[in-house]
Amino acid sequence: MRTKRRLALVLHLLVALDASHAAAQTASSSDESKTPKAPNDASAKDKKEPAEVTVRGKGSPAQRLVRSAESVTVVDLRRAKEQTVDMGEVLARTQGISVARDGGLGSSTRFSLNGLSDEQIRFFLDGVPLASAGFPFGIANVPVNLIERVEVYRGVVPLRFGADALGGAVNLVSLDSNYAPRLSASYQTGSNGIYRLSVDGRTRDIDSGFVFSATAFLDRAKNNYDVDVNATNAAAHLEPVTVPRFHDGYWALGGAVEAGVVDRPWARRLTARVFATGFDKDIQSNLIMTLPYGDVTRKERVYGGTVRYEQPLAKNLELETLANYSRRFMHFTDVGAFTYDWYGRRVGPRLRPGEVEGKPRDQVFWQDAVFARALVTWTLAKDHVLRFAATPSYTVRTGDERADTPLQDVGGAGRLFTLNSGVEYEMNLLEGRLQNIFFVKDYVYRASSNDEFGRSFDVNEHRFGIGNAIRYRVNDWLYAKASYERATRLPSPDETFGDGALIKANPQLEPEESHNINVGPHIEVRRKRIGDITLDVNGFFRDTDNLINVFPATIQTTYQNIFAARAIGVEAGGAWTAPGRFVTLDGSVTYNDFRNTATEGPFAPENGDRVVARPYFFGSWGARFRFRGLPGPNDSVEPYYVGRYVHSFFRAWESQGATGFKDVVDAQVTHAAGVTWAVFAGDTRVASTFEVDNLTDARVFDIFGAQRPGRQFFVKIAADVR
Template identity: 50%
Template structure:
């Protein structure tokens, strides 16, 4: 007899993600058991930490990338500067991508081996995403202001081989391979992963073009200079569960990408030859072992080298048809200055945490995390021959974050509390090219922070969390030194600080007469000083300190599974107000304005229908649907200029539909056909850049 499962999701189980991680079947949803939780994801979701766990297994079968998946989670907004391979900006509770720190298996993302940002990580490598709101546990050892995102890839160490291939519109091809081997007798483990992404990104866009008389009109044309190619690999070897090492792993990585740049930040000027790219390689060593009774050590060391290239040396200008127009002298399309630049940045990172279990219900932890970025560069086309190379100065950034926390459990585990303290040290040394020589610039800072996270379980199906942290976020190397492409340096950036507060209940009702029901609500408040925010011209982005900003809002989600699991509903909604409240300094004129170019109200929803036993007893078919809404927002300060002429990112709704066929067995094979943005709506994100319209994708995944 056929069984039918109908699911309304946000593309993934967002609030009930821990539930899905407990599933014995790779597809069917599972349930979180309040007592006797057995997985790390379940324990984390139910801990005092302000975290939401997102399972990625359903999304691995679909064509949505990790950026789309994260954008469906409550409180998360993801903006893109174009199609596949384009830079992205991720927001959490209104905080931008630098104020939220990113990790891959607990290692900061910039040391983890991917040359692009977190949204472009192949989703088939990621088992789950952990979204931390506000308080960031000391084990991460970083200076996050508003939260963190940790992508977990390394927990599955059983023997397996899996891969995926996706082909679709705009010349898209994506391949992933991942395999692991474990010898149970010796504890030896080994693994390797590989990915390759390619896209022409030649999707239609609506632009202004001029006729032979110079008259402007609107035309829909295909992008002609937006190709992307990226690929990389990872190899891991080590041992687990040995008397002398609970875990000892060495992971080597190398990856690279090349990207064409089609236009300026506001999509008014086309480029025909501007290109950039990046290569990263390095290694990470992880070690975990009990040192003595009740003492435990976890340590990580990582080194990576990044090489960033940027070329803008065209002798011609281009129009939106891809035709050469007029010769350019001097050469260069972006700013009438030619560039052939390379930056070299060495990154070193260490993290060590010692835990002492005073009692099963009382644990003390201390953590120390040093990290350094050392950069230099070369401009091969000097604007003034004989003058110092403006990119050749040495630029070094050193950070040291130390922390301590005390975790306690009371009343039979109903109450869990974690109190913590952190210390932040930063030292920056740079060289700025003068007329005839380099001038030295240096800054340093030292701040402290503290916080507390509490969870209380009222009943087996209701618990609430609240947390507070006074946090410091030190400027990143890319914010201070730029990225060698579109982000310009600002050596005068200062650390930003914030008071962060979160509170909200979570309801998990299981096996009731009307099914399973999960509701998660979070209220948040941020009061920040020296907020670092990206501000732009039509060509470049520069990070600057806003004197003071205040953010508050509500994020929530709900999930419902009917008895028999034939109906599943899931949705999320986020509202937030982030205002500049500077009373002095360069931004006092915008007191009361929303911070520009950030979405402040958005939501997501989806649907999934499943039929079992179609051809064989082990197959199924899943039609699915996802949707997302983003309210309109201003691109610049809302009080600047006349209302009629203000640049607005319009409100937008997108719809995606697809169908998957799953054949389970010794090898599970899934074939998915999906149409994204089926209504072909115009979608804009950062600074008014247009994203792809309607697109068709076919994806196959296999797992042995």
Template identity: 45%
Template sequence: MFSAFTSFALLLSAAPAEPASAAPPPPSETAPAQVQPPSRIDSVTVPYPEVELAAGREADVVLRLTIDEHGVVTEADVVQSAGEAFDAAIRTAAFDFRFEPARVGGEAVACQIELLHAFRLGADEAPPEPEPVAEPPPEEAAPAESAPPDTKTMETTVSGRSEAERMRQSAEAVRVVSTTRARARSADMGQVLAAQEGVEVRRSGGLGSTIRFSLNGLTDDQIRFFLDGVPLDLSGYPFGFANVPVNLVDSIQIYRGVVPARFGADALGGAVNLTSAPIQDGVHGAASLQGGAFGTYRLTLGGSYRPSSGGFFARAHLFADTTRNDYRVDVQTADDTGQIRPATVSRFHDGYQALGGGLEAGFEQLGWADRVTLRAFGSGYDKDLQHNLVMSGGPFGEARYGATALGTQLLYEKALGDTVRVDALAGYAWQATDFQDTSQWVYDWFGNRVRERTQPGELGGDATDQTLWQQSFYGRANASWALSPAQTLRLAIAPTLTRRTGEQRRLASPSDVDPLSADRNILTAVTGLEYQLNAFNDAVELIVFAKDYLYAARAQQLLPTRQWQSKDRTLNQLGGGAALRLRVAEPVYLKVSYERATRLPRMDELFGNGVLVRENLDLAPETSHNVNAGLATAPLRTGLGVFRGELTGFARLAQDLILLSGRDRDWRYQNVYGARALGIEGAAGWSSPAGWFHLDANATFQDIRNTSGQGTFGAFENQRLPNRPWFFLNATARLSLRGVATAEDELSPFWTARYVHGFFRNWGGLGAVGTKETIDNQFAQAAGVGYRVRLQGFSLGLSTELDNVTNARLFDFFGVQRPGRSGWLKATVEY
């Protein structure tokens, strides 16, 4: 006998977005719609386990099945176990089940169901033929149909396709990365992103070090980072994306080359949006603690409350990081005779500490607002500085820098009738950046004081004790109109005003003019208009958009005569593009997108970062023609398992590309008149038929060259841009062993690998063959095992990991050596 019931919840797609989310759904997606549950249409027979049959045992097993919009089972998890033999029999067979997919308003959607399989001696294992009964959720109340007397009923709650799956199959050039697995591992945000195709994440050391992010050949601020649609640097994270705790992020949206107008962003090569988990009904909490090599400890705490009936809700989080970063590196140092010899030493002045938190509270279902939220946040970090950007010369023993950030945000969301929806954001952020370089001692690589300096200051030049203060006032307003069920019009406006001043407390003479005291500000306003069309029963999705960029920079430059000279710049520029998704044949679809993008210089690029990067007040905005084209497939299920694949080509044709360049202490951003990036990237994956083994890999080839014979870099025309890898790949293998000790546990051994082909640190045309500065081929591996179990409403996890298993010599940022072999342990608990 085969019977089925569900307490069945579909993955959300068009549920109301978080107030700070990047894209509120059109009203048509949230309106009540007719719901239809899935129904089995196959004739698969579930075999009775021979050992259990011989013993005369019967049992019931409950599975949680994930069914995509094509009616294919993509995941099968045991919810109620009856032992290894029974569990394996139904779970293996479930991947061969086929369903008429669930539907909302006639549209096929992905869903999850709980299915009960009853093993009975002598029973017929064929699936029941009668259709199940659908019972809509309370807010969509509708009469329930009566089921045939001999059939189990199926109770359903339908909400639509998952947001991640909807975005992946949209016309947008976006990849959505879930952090579910990463939250149980010791990997930081930089490592999670570096495992994606087309992405390079390089850093000048361990935790807390300088980070460089590259996507499809474009890098640094050419890629904008957001947290729930709000610029990351205005959301309480002044230390960069890689040090954002993974456990506070639910998923990552990576937009390649074409950035939706709703972000109100002037990104040149793409955007990365970190999304928080939706607040769940009831009381929930989570905590994680990670410890390991180099004196590293990371703690995150979070909790939320939301009544099921709406009204008041609240959420809070806290994080704390500390590390010594005392891993071993290879250097050149003088011996007792004064001869320069190679040595392996432990870093001695590279510590990092960070502390931060945030509080969010608001109300839902008010008469004048669907949701209104107030957020407040604060964070700070302190970082020792051991060497310059290229790890050349001697080390620093006392130089340090740090930052403190405070801010608040007010968010509002409201549906105006059935066709119009608006959301708005207003915020303020304050940041203070300190830099101190006042030591009177010269240090060697062993951490010893060698001699006293004639003048204080380790970085060269005068001693520095300075603070930069920066204030930002920003806003964003989005409005969407559902012109028809298949057409939507969206308008976004995002102004930002940033002001900076500072104080240098170590002037050469009390009568000298403080070069940091000038008031400097940048006003930007990005306006976007977007039209979306879904046609031919969702076979075609088209997005067309236009953007307007307003930029006004006000600055004063201190001349050698100690007088101020105005260096103002104002411009207005237009841009736009289009994106198309075409379903070629199930489950294959084609995506093509284009944008004429503009990126306006940031504060740190124009005015320096207050530490190692100098100002360049003549820096011009950069523009680019960005093109993406590729084929992708929904999960393809065969008798050999589930296959996934995606292949994309891209082109970036940039003018006035902003590039960090320099030597020693004289680093600044400069314009490369013309640059071109061409590339191709692909990803493939396979999961075994029973879902116990998963293998994924991706590779990227990119050719990034200077195309201009003019300007500072004119002599290097047609050469690859320096210090940028041109070929790299990632691979991951993971086992998923369920029911190891209890019915609700999972043991997950895993292995990851990354290969980066060798590249030039400087322009390839500089120096003779034997003297060129290069980074050799690199191959890094990591391995570990995680265990997770559910006990009485709690989810407990423990993972151990060995990073850089072979202790390979790794280099990322201008030849700065990365940590060697290291071990980590992480514990998590959720309620």
């Protein structure tokens, strides 16, 4: 029987790979994928079935987080790893989150949580800033198969991250805490020349405490999907045409190795992780797709390491520390000597090299960053815990303009130091029914930099923050939560120095400050005759001073301060799983009224307008079916569907422009459907998925107006051995 099952696995692999090759030949277009869901207290019978995407429960670290006073949503990625969804799409289907991008795989992404976006939300990998951990290309392009779960903190950020976030934080958790031995791999291919490969392995020796893990990934995409543009015809007139993108290729390659010991008398954990990652990205056009480029490119390389040490110092005193160093190289090239049309043809030589600004740019930046954190946890008495944290960071960026152009300087070089520290007091009362967390934070910001004209700027800031989070368990299935924080967010290196490509430096940015409030219930019904039901509702309020916002332009963008802005909204997400778990329905919806309230400064004339280029009403819905025992007793076939809606919104200030001619991104509805076939043999699970994204081939646009892919076909095969 074992031999037969292994032969079935081999056949399954061959069929899936043949189908993936066929899908790779299919040239259609778009960019959507898979589904999220609620958890699974797996029984012995179901232990090999992956849990749903959104986890709510008791026992695991993720489940304890959801039931804590923290305003957090936990997204389990076990099912997403078997489907063709990417990280951006997983997060976009979570309530309160909007993910917009200006193209296909590898394109720039704007992540928004409760109306706040970009660097107002801090991103981490296992508690280390994402770019410093080896992923400089943004959270949406992080390979799903290298991550175990995603923790989304709304508004109030726990002290243990040492972060100065304004609107929240997203932490990608890559390893389970016990380093359980496993080996997994995935391969995905599909329309528009997309290929994605990932490998993840880990092991642990119980006797010595030695742990080891290694990960690697490779992504490649041509992104040659069709777009609708205005091109010049033979009579030198503009006419609407549909053409494939010809200069939008992307590839990324990276890997990491971690080794150390756990559960030793002298170290609960002592590990070192080293990593190296790089990507190359062609740039097809300006942000609003009115001007094609044929030679503009950017690339980045980052490498470094992280050391962690955790150990009880006494019976009631614990220490957790980490130190990280990263070296980042950025290169932007725009020295093209020819003009291109939308067909990819050279129209003629340019009077002066350079397609973006009409001048050549061959800019390189080197960025060295050091990040450290120390967290001390002191258990004062039963149900009373005091925590102290200090998180310093220091970033140095230098640059060079290699294009030999008179009077041209490279802006964005400088130094930036931050120190975030604080104290947190946690109480658990009424036999655990009531949990309260009170905290105070301190922020120090020192920046010295120069702009593209060679002018020097120095900024010195010192701010304080305070907050409280409370949770009350009404009964076994109903929780009530509320939280408040007076938050401060310091400008990031990319906001201050620019990104070395299309975002210009602005060393005069002021730190943001905001009053953040979250309140709402969490409902969780488990193992009842009606099935499993989860519902999470959160009302939020954000009153922000000196909001840092990116303003789109036809050439380069820049971050600027809006003196005051206010967001009021509500988000909800829920799921129902039928008894027997043969069907799951889920959905989420978010409404966010985010407006400029500045009465002075450059944006006072737009007082009362919605903040530009931010969707304010969006949602998703989905269904998944599970047919067990096909073809083997432990195998399953799972068809699924997911839809998304984004309401129309203004790309520029809504009070500007005449009625009927305002700069608007139209409402968008997309659909995706697929089927997963999972086969088991002992401790091995192999799952293959076929999916069609953007079923209706809808015209989909990002926040700035760039067109995204239409209908796409994907095949993915994933194997996991435990």
